[in-house]
Amino acid sequence: MTGDIRALLARHLPGYEVGSVRPLGRGLDHTVHEVNGELLIRLPRAADPQTLRREVDLLAAVAGLSPLPVPEVVFADAEAGAIAYRKLPGxxxxxxxxxxxxxxxxxxxxxxxxxxxxxxxxxxxxxxxxxxxxxxxxxxxxxxxxxxxxxxxxxxxxxxxxxxxxxxxxxxxxxxxxxxxxxxxxxxxxxxxxxxxxxxxxxxxxxxxxxxxxxxxxxxxxxxxxxxxxxxxxxxxxxxxxxxxxxxxxxxxxxxxxxxxxxxxxxxxxxxxxxxxxxxx
Missing domain, CATH: 3.90.1200.10 (Aminoglycoside phosphotransferase (APH), C-terminal lobe)
Known part of the structure; x- marks a missing residue:
């Protein structure tokens, strides 16, 4: 799993140095890992490119609506079904x-x-x-x-x-x-x-x-x-x-x-x- 995350980061954020990767949780459909205390990467049990694209578009729309901070997508990988967010404080x-x-x-x-x-x-x-x-x-x-x-x-x-x-x-x-x-x-x-x-x-x-x-x-x-x-x-x-x-x-x-x-x-x-x-x- 850590290898998959490092490969994703190398593909989408070349030059990004990975200091730590730790699991945060596991749901019915996905797992979430924290990287360097600043990125959250969610990996699905099964990739669904259409759902992933819709989620990216949804979060962009929500960011324009919400007076409170919401997750910012750093990258999404349709092939792997993975999505990375910038971790919010708190x-x-x-x-x-x-x-x-x-x-x-x-x-x-x-x-x-x-x-x-x-x-x-x-x-x-x-x-x-x-x-x-x-x-x-x-x-x-x-x-x-x-x-x-x-x-x-x-x-x-x-x-x-x-x-x-x-x-x-x-x-x-x-x-x-x-x-x-x-x-x-x-x-x-x-x-x-x-x-x-x-x-x-x-x-x-x-x-x-x-x-x-x-x-x-x-x-x-x-x-x-x-x-x-x-x-x-x-x-x-x-x-x-x-x-x-x-x-x-x-x-x-x-x-x-x-x-x-x-x-x-x-x-x-x-x-x-x-x-x-x-x-x-």
């Missing part, structure tokens, strides 16, 4: 929670307002449409929950079961371009100041319900910080929007709990259990 929010999370509200509110204001028709050429009926998502959440129910503290199970018994919310009126996986692990912050330094991992970006972006903030940061973010979001949210945010936050939490207790890293399950009371309250 630590992921899930490993470096700030002392005053309310300070995240203003930059995240502006970020989402800018993202959701993009022309969904234009962005739909770069990102897929991602709309699943809420009833289907609720059925999937119940199946996941039954697999992991025994791991949920007994006094908290009624919170989840009450949610699973409720009617799902209505469908969104206007799908917008969204990050679509805006969990704490994809928000970077300065460890010293708590300032947001970037938003990473745009692989799930889609034209979908804007509630998806707010839902993971609700799940990971809590309802109070969520409301502060909304206060800096010019379109605002009505009660139907908030109902969909709560719905998607709860479905996402159950999904993370099941993932962390099966094939995924355990910290996903630990975070889900820690955030369950405020997500389902």
């Amino acid at each position: 630590e992921s929010l899930d490993t470096c929670p700030p002392e005053r999370p309310e300070r995240l509200a203003e930059p995240l509110g502006r970020f989402l307002a800018a993202l959701h204001a993009a022309d969904p028709g234009r962005m739909g050429e770069l990102a897929p449409l991602d709309l699943y009926p809420a009833a289907t998502l609720l059925e999937e959440a119940e199946l996941d929950y039954r697999d992991v129910e025994r791991h949920v503290p007994e006094d908290q199970r009624p919170l989840v079961e009450r949610f699973l018994a409720e009617e799902p919310p209505g469908e969104p009126r206007s799908p917008r371009f969204c990050h679509n996986d805006l969990g704490a692990e994809h928000i970077l912050v300065d460890a010293a100041t708590g300032a947001v330094t970037g938003v990473i991992d745009w692989s799930d970006a889609a034209v979908t319900d804007p509630a998806h972006d707010f839902a993971r903030l609700y799940r990971d940061l809590g309802p109070e910080v969520f409301e502060l973010v909304v206060a800096h979001y010019p379109p605002s949210l009505d009660e139907d929007d908030r109902a969909r945010v709560r719905f998607h936050a709860r479905c996402a939490l159950i999904e993370d709990l099941a993932y962390g207790l099966s094939t995924g890293p355990r910290h996903y399950a630990d975070a889900a259990l820690a955030h369950l009371p405020w997500t389902f309250a």
